[in-house]
Amino acid sequence: MAEQSKEGPVALIDTDPQGSLASWWNERTSEAPLFARVEIGKLTEHLQALSKGGIKLAIIDTPPSVTEMIQQVLRIADLVLIPTRPSPHDLRAVGSTVELVENAGKRMIFVINGAAPRARIAGEAAVALSQHGTVAPVTLYQRTDFASSMIDGRTVQEIDPKGRSAEEIGQLWKYVSTQLRKI
Structure with a gap:
């Protein structure tokens, strides 16, 4: 993006x-x-x-x-993005990364990644992560176009520029670029 x-x-x-x-x-x-x-x-x-x-x-x-x-x-690093799947295992594992980032005195943003559409756990993960730092206001949902893009080196914007995944990535980049300009 x-x-x-x-x-x-x-x-x-x-x-x-x-x-x-x-x-x-x-x-x-x-x-x-x-x-x-x-x-x-x-x-x-x-x-x-x-x-x-x-x-x-x-x-x-x-x-x-x-x-x-x-x-x-x-x-x-100027900004640390921590992609986190909304699962109990990933949420437990993120603590050591948070500690490293905090010890380095860096700004971090959690990005909920690979969420199942309409699954309540994504919202619960956002609440849990927000207790440790900023959570991006955009959730990246699990869709096949993300996996397809890995096969042939394209981005989801190149696969389907008007698709939901491309829209989510666009919104995430808009948010991240705004945060980078603040640094």
């Missing part, structure tokens, strides 16, 4: 050993967003080089488990 709303260019950085962001990007036919391979130990230098090269926004994907890598990313 940042590229589409002219708030780019954007660089994606995948620090998750699973490499799902890199796999998705490798399937893309579009050159935007840029994919940046970085050494985690030189993250600050890499980000400075990207900025000098005209990159306006770097999005860094981290592993879901608490690692030293996450702590390194938190040191330089």
Whole structure:
């Protein structure tokens, strides 16, 4: 969305050993967003080089488990988005991430992700998460177009620009970009 709303260019950085962001990007036919391979130990230098090269926004994907890598990313992050599924397991697991973000003194926003439409647990998750920080006012619901987009490197906006998933992502980006401008 940042590229589409002219708030780019954007660089994606995948620090998750699973490499799902890199796999998705490798399937893309579009050159935007840029994919940046970085050494985690030189993250600050890499980000400075990207900025000098005209990159306006770097999005860094981290592993879901608490690692030293996450702590390194938190040191330089402006804003931390914590995607959280509305399930008891995910809600219990988020505590260690919250502690890391708070210790780093960074601003965080929870994003409820993969929610089942009309399931009451999404609202309950939002209430529980709000006790630890800000919850984005947009919920991302579980739909097949998200999974389909992972197959061939497209975004949900590219699959169905007028679809509900594209609308949710658009609303989420509008909210996140507003929060970034406040920093």
